[in-house]
Amino acid sequence: MKKIKWLSGQPKVISGVTWGVPWKKGELKKGDRLALMNENAETRYVQSEPSAYWPDGSIKWTKHAAVFGGKENQSFTVRKREVPQPTESLSILETEHDIQVNTGALVCTIHKTGSDFIQSLQINGKPIAAGGRLVAIRETRKESAAETVLLHERSVSFIKRTTIEQSGPVKAVVKIEGVHVLHKTNEEWLPFVIRLTFYAGLSELGLVHTQLIDRSGKQEFIKGLGIEFDLFLEGEPYNRHFRFAGEKGMYKEPAQLFGTRKFNERYPLYEKQINGEMLSPDEEHKEWFAHGTQNAVWDDVKLVQDSSDHYSLSKRTGKDYAWIGMLHGCRAKGLCYAGGENGGVALGLRYFFEKYPSALEITGLAGSRPKMTVWLWPPDGEAMDLRHYTGNTHVASAYEGFDEMRSDPTGIANTNEISLACFSHMPSDEVLNALADKWQAPPLIVCEPDVYYESKALGVWSIIDTSHPLKKELEEQLDAAFLFYKKEVEQRRWYGFWHYGDVMHTYDPIRHMWRYDLGGYAWQNNELVPTLWLWQTFFRSGREDIFRMAEAMTRHTSETDSFHLGEYAGLGSRHNVVHWGCGCKEARISMAGLYKFYYYLTGDERTGDLLTEVKDADYALVKTDPMRAFYEKGKHPTHARTGPDWAAFCSNWLAEWERTENPKYLKKIETGINCLKLLPLRLLSGPTFEYDPATSMLHHMGDGIAGGYHMIIAFGAPQVWMELAELLDDREWEDMLSEFGEFYTLSDEEKRKKSGGALHDGHFHWPMFAAGMTAYAARKKQDPHLAAKAWNLLLEDKLSHTPLPIKPERIETWTQLEELPWVTTNTVSQWCLNVIAALELIGDSLPAKKETSGKKG
Numbered sequence: 001m002k003k004i005k006w007l008s009g010q011p012k013v014i015s016g017v018t019w020g021v022p023w024k025k026g027e028l029k030k031g032d033r034l035a036l037m038n039e040n041a042e043t044r045y046v047q048s049e050p051s052a053y054w055p056d057g058s059i060k061w062t063k064h065a066a067v068f069g070g071k072e073n074q075s076f077t078v079r080k081r082e083v084p085q086p087t088e089s090l091s092i093l094e095t096e097h098d099i100q101v102n103t104g105a106l107v108c109t110i111h112k113t114g115s116d117f118i119q120s121l122q123i124n125g126k127p128i129a130a131g132g133r134l135v136a137i138r139e140t141r142k143e144s145a146a147e148t149v150l151l152h153e154r155s156v157s158f159i160k161r162t163t164i165e166q167s168g169p170v171k172a173v174v175k176i177e178g179v180h181v182l183h184k185t186n187e188e189w190l191p192f193v194i195r196l197t198f199y200a201g202l203s204e205l206g207l208v209h210t211q212l213i214d215r216s217g218k219q220e221f222i223k224g225l226g227i228e229f230d231l232f233l234e235g236e237p238y239n240r241h242f243r244f245a246g247e248k249g250m251y252k253e254p255a256q257l258f259g260t261r262k263f264n265e266r267y268p269l270y271e272k273q274i275n276g277e278m279l280s281p282d283e284e285h286k287e288w289f290a291h292g293t294q295n296a297v298w299d300d301v302k303l304v305q306d307s308s309d310h311y312s313l314s315k316r317t318g319k320d321y322a323w324i325g326m327l328h329g330c331r332a333k334g335l336c337y338a339g340g341e342n343g344g345v346a347l348g349l350r351y352f353f354e355k356y357p358s359a360l361e362i363t364g365l366a367g368s369r370p371k372m373t374v375w376l377w378p379p380d381g382e383a384m385d386l387r388h389y390t391g392n393t394h395v396a397s398a399y400e401g402f403d404e405m406r407s408d409p410t411g412i413a414n415t416n417e418i419s420l421a422c423f424s425h426m427p428s429d430e431v432l433n434a435l436a437d438k439w440q441a442p443p444l445i446v447c448e449p450d451v452y453y454e455s456k457a458l459g460v461w462s463i464i465d466t467s468h469p470l471k472k473e474l475e476e477q478l479d480a481a482f483l484f485y486k487k488e489v490e491q492r493r494w495y496g497f498w499h500y501g502d503v504m505h506t507y508d509p510i511r512h513m514w515r516y517d518l519g520g521y522a523w524q525n526n527e528l529v530p531t532l533w534l535w536q537t538f539f540r541s542g543r544e545d546i547f548r549m550a551e552a553m554t555r556h557t558s559e560t561d562s563f564h565l566g567e568y569a570g571l572g573s574r575h576n577v578v579h580w581g582c583g584c585k586e587a588r589i590s591m592a593g594l595y596k597f598y599y600y601l602t603g604d605e606r607t608g609d610l611l612t613e614v615k616d617a618d619y620a621l622v623k624t625d626p627m628r629a630f631y632e633k634g635k636h637p638t639h640a641r642t643g644p645d646w647a648a649f650c651s652n653w654l655a656e657w658e659r660t661e662n663p664k665y666l667k668k669i670e671t672g673i674n675c676l677k678l679l680p681l682r683l684l685s686g687p688t689f690e691y692d693p694a695t696s697m698l699h700h701m702g703d704g705i706a707g708g709y710h711m712i713i714a715f716g717a718p719q720v721w722m723e724l725a726e727l728l729d730d731r732e733w734e735d736m737l738s739e740f741g742e743f744y745t746l747s748d749e750e751k752r753k754k755s756g757g758a759l760h761d762g763h764f765h766w767p768m769f770a771a772g773m774t775a776y777a778a779r780k781k782q783d784p785h786l787a788a789k790a791w792n793l794l795l796e797d798k799l800s801h802t803p804l805p806i807k808p809e810r811i812e813t814w815t816q817l818e819e820l821p822w823v824t825t826n827t828v829s830q831w832c833l834n835v836i837a838a839l840e841l842i843g844d845s846l847p848a849k850k851e852t853s854g855k856k857g
Helices: 270-274 286-292 429-440 449-455 469-491 530-541 544-559 596-602 605-613 617-622 642-660 663-677 709-713 717-728 731-744 748-754 767-781 784-795 825-845
Strands: 002-006 015-022 034-038 047-053 059-068 076-080 091-094 098-102 107-111 118-123 126-143 148-167 171-182 188-199 204-212 220-231 241-245 250-254 300-307 310-316 324-329 335-340 343-349 358-363 371-377 413-423 445-447 638-641 688-692 697-700 809-812 816-819
Touching: 002 015, 015 188, 015 445, 015 449, 015 596, 034 059, 047 596, 047 642, 091 148, 098 171, 107 148, 107 188, 118 413, 126 171, 126 188, 126 343, 126 371, 126 413, 148 188, 188 605, 204 220, 204 605, 220 343, 241 300, 241 429, 250 270, 250 429, 335 358, 335 429, 343 358, 343 371, 343 429, 371 413, 413 429, 413 544, 445 449, 449 530, 469 530, 469 544, 469 816, 469 825, 530 544, 530 596, 530 825, 544 596, 544 605, 596 605, 605 642, 617 638, 617 642, 638 642, 642 663, 642 688, 642 709, 642 717, 663 697, 663 717, 663 731, 709 717, 709 731, 709 767, 717 731, 717 767, 717 825, 731 767, 767 784, 767 825, 784 825
Parallel strands: none
Antiparallel strands: 002 076, 002 445, 015 059, 034 076, 047 059, 091 098, 098 107, 107 118, 118 126, 126 148, 126 220, 148 171, 171 188, 188 204, 204 413, 220 371, 241 250, 241 335, 300 310, 300 358, 310 324, 335 343, 343 413, 358 371, 638 688, 688 697, 809 816
16 A cells, blocks of 8 residues: 655646556565555546566556546545546547547547647537647848848648557557658758647646757757647637736636727626627627727737746737737746637646746637647747857866867757647636646645655665754755755746756856856756756655756756767767757766656656667767777777766666566676676776677776776766665675775775775765765674764765855845855765765764864765
């Protein structure tokens, strides 16, 4: 039995929800049936499937789908029990040319070819919408001293493949893959992936849209990127209505307003028209109708969010006439509605202000062929510019990775969530407001922290415990670190289509500004694994604010900081002013261990794709050798460091093995471990090896050579390797981890002696990064002296580089700010991860007070 709860309260409207549950080893077997039970002991059907397995074949994670609504604050359990039949089921039928999904409330027919992925959306047997074509506008430029000429070319989607991924009975998912095709030349560009999600009994459709970039962006620019739907609305212009969600509620108008010179706003039917009640001409109101129908008909209306703090709403009577400004606001909720006498459609875009620019547009509202468009990048502003920020690299001065210029967006992606709901009548403001809230923060069911912890399905981390004074203080500092970054996202406006979810790398206290313009000190791009820190922080707390930040960072870094096609597919790009700008293309940025938790918690199918993408990412190193600046190609295809490269491969292979039970990927892990076991220094060997992805073998080149031992442990390797130690039942591997953690804190003399002179202090920088590994050694050896060394690395400011307490200062500069003058995301994320590990491994060996000796150990 697993207790589950709402992440942030039950949704106010009926909602389909997918979530994940972890299980202890041996607790759930293949073939066991699961049901959902509420607090009244009422059992109901839940769609369930395994999403990961333990080495013994028992189920490690399950994925569930159900539809919820009605009572507030319900609690549930997932338990082994015979499954009752679902009260509502959807059906799915595939033919040669299309796929039809019937939820019981909505019938959606999906094209398998062509430009429109929706042939029709029907509610109560009548069509209400169709289309769903993707639109991309290409901008090319011709510039001279006298003029600048901009050419805008429209392209639409072309479907290449359609696949049913899930077929009910509660949830269905259809995956559509294709490209955009330019009208004029039939040239293909901008590949896309769309998933359509349906739940039984709901008249809603969820879209997860992934846009891939397949060119450098140096000569052509993306002027607009959107999805366009056709509407089938009935009724006169005065009975056609639009609604837009502002900050607090709905702004609403009809296409033809019946406020006139003679009959003003006090006329009794005027308010009813504004509120969406259908008008019928009769003798009593004949003159009012006669005057009203002479008013202008406003055919087009759009809301554009052009920054994180401003949107505008405007309308026009047609494409040949001027746009008229209506109102301005700060942060719209990203929902619009268009409807007529037969009902209508609500359309929403998640992260509407966070991923500005964005827009919602209705055209031809009063005519025979109305359209609704959600603009992921609206054509109203500047074109998307994917070029680098400079023509040179700045390796020595600004911490960029290589002298080579490898700033190329080819292969990056951006994923967005769009929602659509169909109505047979005008929905109330209350319903639309509830939809807007739901679509911005989709409801999710989660477990209590102790369920995650006791399952042992998530590696090594600690549950929150404030029973000891120093534990309480450390928990306060961990919370302060998170709250600082949460507030910094808002204070620094870390928003935008290509930015939201990321944070900056290093702070400049003189400018009172992060080093946004200084090479490798700008965007963090997952360096030193802040994503992993956020996920562990969520598992410990169960807090919604932490989950939402981890979710946004996962979505950004897994898509925009990683490459999904082209030369660098399977790798990610290191920190830079431009997310894809650094010459270092690294497996550590795209590794599965950073993202698999989001997949297990939400069942997100796109994240599942990303985990599959990187399972063979080690082959990408043949083209892009991470050590090419230090070593020429040797006998074997490429080079790999034990960390971060091989550790990232282990993470990828572990995710593939536990998700698919494919023994090939377990064998890859064991092959590398066995290579290290044969060497005198084992895990301390290298750290750079020649590497052959075909055999997964690490070929020894020597010890203490280029590579850097802090690089081994700073990018999630300890978390990956400790998780493997829990799974492999390999005592020697555990000894190797322990040996590494102990060695890092030895004196220079001891290092030289134990390594036969090969290793010394000069190889081992940033000892705080090794605190978790040292704690692992202390736990395994039951060595209080080692435990004291580990805690000293975390509590002595000169070693931790994290002065305590973490307390931002309020300053007055060009504005009022709160700042931490010393802050770098590298050290904060590593300090937090190592404290979380140490609290689990040596939490019973805390010093009575913080040590301040300044010694390494």
